[in-house]
Amino acid sequence: MDHAIIVEKLNVWIRGNHVLKDIDLKVPQGSVTAIMGPSGSGKSTLLRSINRLVELVPGTRVKGKVMVFGRDIYSEDPYRVRKDVTMVSQTPNPFPHMSIYDNVAIGPKIHKLVKSKKELDKLVRWALEKAMLWDEVKDRLHEPPTVLSGGQQQRLCLARALALKPKILMLDEPTANIDPVNSKKIEEAIKALVRDEGITVIFVTHTPAQAVRVSDFIAFIYNGRIVEYGPSRELALNPTHELTEKFLRGEIG
Amino acid sequence: MKGDKLLYYSLLPFAAVVIAAFILLFAVISYTSAPAIKEYGWRLFTSSAWSPSETGPKSSKYGLLAPLYGTLVSSIIAVILALPVTISTVLVIEEYAPPQTRDLIGSLIEIMAGLPTIVYGLWGLEVLAPILKVHVYSPLHQLLGFIPLFSCRPFSGYNILTAGILLAIMVLPYMVAVARDAYRSIPMTYKEAALAIGANRYEYAKIMMGMIKPGLIASALLGFGRAAGETVAVALVIGNVPLISSCLFKPGYTISSLIANQFSMAPLYPYMMNVLFTGGLILLIIGVAANSVAVIMISRSRLR
Numbered sequence: 001m002d003h004a005i006i007v008e009k010l011n012v013w014i015r016g017n018h019v020l021k022d023i024d025l026k027v028p029q030g031s032v033t034a035i036m037g038p039s040g041s042g043k044s045t046l047l048r049s050i051n052r053l054v055e056l057v058p059g060t061r062v063k064g065k066v067m068v069f070g071r072d073i074y075s076e077d078p079y080r081v082r083k084d085v086t087m088v089s090q091t092p093n094p095f096p097h098m099s100i101y102d103n104v105a106i107g108p109k110i111h112k113l114v115k116s117k118k119e120l121d122k123l124v125r126w127a128l129e130k131a132m133l134w135d136e137v138k139d140r141l142h143e144p145p146t147v148l149s150g151g152q153q154q155r156l157c158l159a160r161a162l163a164l165k166p167k168i169l170m171l172d173e174p175t176a177n178i179d180p181v182n183s184k185k186i187e188e189a190i191k192a193l194v195r196d197e198g199i200t201v202i203f204v205t206h207t208p209a210q211a212v213r214v215s216d217f218i219a220f221i222y223n224g225r226i227v228e229y230g231p232s233r234e235l236a237l238n239p240t241h242e243l244t245e246k247f248l249r250g251e252i253g
Numbered sequence: 254m255k256g257d258k259l260l261y262y263s264l265l266p267f268a269a270v271v272i273a274a275f276i277l278l279f280a281v282i283s284y285t286s287a288p289a290i291k292e293y294g295w296r297l298f299t300s301s302a303w304s305p306s307e308t309g310p311k312s313s314k315y316g317l318l319a320p321l322y323g324t325l326v327s328s329i330i331a332v333i334l335a336l337p338v339t340i341s342t343v344l345v346i347e348e349y350a351p352p353q354t355r356d357l358i359g360s361l362i363e364i365m366a367g368l369p370t371i372v373y374g375l376w377g378l379e380v381l382a383p384i385l386k387v388h389v390y391s392p393l394h395q396l397l398g399f400i401p402l403f404s405c406r407p408f409s410g411y412n413i414l415t416a417g418i419l420l421a422i423m424v425l426p427y428m429v430a431v432a433r434d435a436y437r438s439i440p441m442t443y444k445e446a447a448l449a450i451g452a453n454r455y456e457y458a459k460i461m462m463g464m465i466k467p468g469l470i471a472s473a474l475l476g477f478g479r480a481a482g483e484t485v486a487v488a489l490v491i492g493n494v495p496l497i498s499s500c501l502f503k504p505g506y507t508i509s510s511l512i513a514n515q516f517s518m519a520p521l522y523p524y525m526m527n528v529l530f531t532g533g534l535i536l537l538i539i540g541v542a543a544n545s546v547a548v549i550m551i552s553r554s555r556l557r
Contacts, residue, residue: 051449053445053448053449056445056448079451079452079453080451081451082448082449082450082451083450083451086449086450086451087449089442089445089446089449091442093440093442093443093445093446094446095443095446095447095460095463095464096443096464097463097464097466098463106450106460107450107451110450110451110452110453110456111451157446160446160450161449161450164450164451
């Protein structure tokens, strides 16, 4: 099996705190992996190590290797890494000064992915459709994103990330701040993206139910270490590690 | 609770003083301007003649057009020159410089804001103007003389452009302060979003500047307001000739430098004092307009 991401002996320190400890992780291409664990366990930091956003926090030290499709991203141009590995944040953060259209178009414009306005229009529409937002915004593409609800804004952020035609999509607790209907739409969008586009998805969650619903694999992370990693259903039904079991029972978190 | 109310009512008069001072300022300046406006009418704003006569108001000629032109042009030059520097400075301070450098630049700018303006004026008179004449204006005239702005020969360094450049330096600290506040109000999540789509430094800066556009407009307006009101430094370098020319190497005049230069003679000539107050009224209106729009823009620029 081909691996989209291979993490080897990854250690991250932020201002002296050892946040990630000897992380080893192999993510198969075209799969969905859920990173699950209690708050403060290092889930988001792991995600940010894969697109090198982690370096932006002053006082961060990264040791180890992260390979994306065979390329060691820490010896590459970070801007290119972030084009191939895009991320959706926990809080909806569409650019407030740009229209809905421009929020999606900004990525392709920056990376010169299209040659004409027509191509750009097509790409924007494609991204909005994949984010299951097109029907709701097609008549107000040139309005500011503030006219949208929080859940719609989050799907706009998904579209912004998708417009870059990423190979890997990362989502950091994408449904933590939005309502169940919008959460469901995002979950469906993720499944469809993997099925139809072959995108590899990693997302952070702390709800086991969501992890099982959406992902093929779950990595359970606790206190900076991956405690358990395996096929979702198996891990959820028969956890081999005591900590995983406790987390699933809701005793830690 | 009763104490709260008591405190509120006992502090109210002090707040009222501010409002009263503003109204009084407007009233006195308007009142003193009125006779000049009544006597000379629109000519006061449409002519540039300045020939006071001791014999009577009919033989005196007063026109504020050239100083008004000089005020607007020198202030616009100042803002045009200072805005790119403001943006670069904010980016350096907030994004790129290491902490020590950042603090150093930050303190230097604050010190710049606090210096007496006469110091800038003397420096402009003795250092800036002569250097600019030899090393900037003359080459500029030779190379780009076909452009009307640079078409006349720079006979001295004392002209509208020098005033604009000196003003740009003087208003920079204020503009940086406003733009920096706006930049700091950008929530981290938007910065992360820009980087997460792979924006490089230039594109990142472009997105951030787009986000604080109202703050940048406010910064420019406040800079303009300060530049328009600056008096002594400008009076030292602008040449003080009531001229309107499309060429920036010609000397000019500003309303504030006119007031400063003519004030001591004003009591000798009928109506001159009233004319100078009319100039003050114009400055007051420009200042109030620029600052009010700036305040509105600042409140709009808050991102959190």
